[in-house]
Amino acid sequence: GAGVSQSPSNKVTEKGKDVELRCDPISGHTALYWYRQSLGQGLEFLIYFQGNSAPDKSGLPSDRFSAERTGGSVSTLTIQRTQQEDSAVYLCASSLDRVNYGYTFGSGTRLTVV
């Protein structure tokens, strides 16, 4: 597509429920990133996918968080047993390569855990 597409744009869920956030990157972009943006905080790195390489999961805050990227394209971020502190905007970005090309960000998914 023309840009990075994320869905849903807004998600309200009850504490303890599982949620899935979807990211559709720009076609041809081999690198895909998930970031979390909490109110008043900078963007927090979560996970990085590059082609067929093993993803860098070092930013995932707990084992309740997982992500996969199927076929080198669409990615899904899953949060199990959601907690109120998971409330944030989850941003996905893609780029042509690791460093030299800037990220293109999606509009994010605003997750609210009540």
Next chain:
Amino acid sequence: KNQVEQSPQSLIILEGKNCTLQCNYTVSPFSNLRWYKQDTGRGPVSLTIMTFSENTKSNGRYTATLDADTKQSSLHITASQLSDSASYICVVIPGDYKYIFGTGTRLKVLA
């Protein structure tokens, strides 16, 4: 610890005025520095990109400066417009894929 600090946290100016946003960083090694604009409810969009050898980079009414010796950058907005109201995020890239983001400056331009 790699950090990027921005000031002020928020700023209100009148339309047509100029303003300057500051960014100090401690990231090392350093590959390049970017300024992003993030409108409410949208993802960040890149404004400028500078390597350590560049001192200034302009993009329309936006001019970014970089002093790699003091590890400081600034973003100057000239003749502000209402549409400039947004958060401006300073991002430092240490050379791998893990961008280091500042917490941003929230700018409000009033008519």
